Amino acid sequence: MSLDPEIAARLKRNADGLVPAIAQQHDTGEVLMMAWMNDEALHLTLTTGRATYWSRSRDRLWVKGDTSGHVQHVKSVALDCDGDTVLLKVDQVGAACHTGDRTCFDAGLLG
Amino acid sequence: MSLDPEIAARLKRNADGLVPAIAQQHDTGEVLMMAWMNDEALHLTLTTGRATYWSRSRDRLWVKGDTSGHVQHVKSVALDCDGDTVLLKVDQVGAACHTGDRTCFDAGLLG
Numbered sequence: 001m002s003l004d005p006e007i008a009a010r011l012k013r014n015a016d017g018l019v020p021a022i023a024q025q026h027d028t029g030e031v032l033m034m035a036w037m038n039d040e041a042l043h044l045t046l047t048t049g050r051a052t053y054w055s056r057s058r059d060r061l062w063v064k065g066d067t068s069g070h071v072q073h074v075k076s077v078a079l080d081c082d083g084d085t086v087l088l089k090v091d092q093v094g095a096a097c098h099t100g101d102r103t104c105f106d107a108g109l110l111g
Numbered sequence: 112m113s114l115d116p117e118i119a120a121r122l123k124r125n126a127d128g129l130v131p132a133i134a135q136q137h138d139t140g141e142v143l144m145m146a147w148m149n150d151e152a153l154h155l156t157l158t159t160g161r162a163t164y165w166s167r168s169r170d171r172l173w174v175k176g177d178t179s180g181h182v183q184h185v186k187s188v189a190l191d192c193d194g195d196t197v198l199l200k201v202d203q204v205g206a207a208c209h210t211g212d213r214t215c216f217d218a219g220l221l222g
Contacts, residue, residue: 029140108190
């Protein structure tokens with residue numbers, strides 16, 4: 001099984017075949033993290049209900065929470081006007097960030 | 112004037128010297144859009160209070176709203192745990208999207 005051809009035709013991937021994906025907590029609106037998806041990751045995200053990314057550092061599919069337990073249950077998936085960014089609304093179990101913070105932006109306030 | 116060296120040292124830019132920047136409406140939590148910043152765009156965003164991006168299509172700095180009037184007044188700027196994504200909380204005047212939609216994701220629900 002692969003990504004719906006109608007969706008695949010709308011995607012504008014970068015040179016590595018990836019699009020950025022923003023994960024947002026569906027009820028509080030917190031922006032949790034940004035990661036990357038290839039077509040297969042988007043297909044799995046849409047069909048399994050579990051947020052799935054492409055890990056650029058490990059060079060493989062990454063089902064969020066498979067090792068940490070910090071699963072993201074997908075509520076909705078939207079593509080932006082240019083087809084080059086995905087917005088996931090999810091229900092995040094535990095911490096989204098590998099540091100243990102709820103979001104990857106919690107420790108990074110500038111200025 | 113250029114970007115604070117401490118911030119510049121934390122940034123992990125892509126091969127084009129850019130980082131993705133997510134703009135979120137500060138009070139409602141809406142994710143408005145995703146765009147790109149180079150060091151100068153981030154510096155201007157932090158120091159002018161107006162969200163400023165690098166336009167990849169026009170290959171120049173882009174002060175959001177300069178032509179459309181759809182300005183983003185910056186409330187806060189955070190860097191993520193890896194230093195490779197910026198989250199802006201803004202007060203968006205009018206539509207964030209060039210289509211006239213409030214956000215760039217309004218028309219793109221998948222599945």
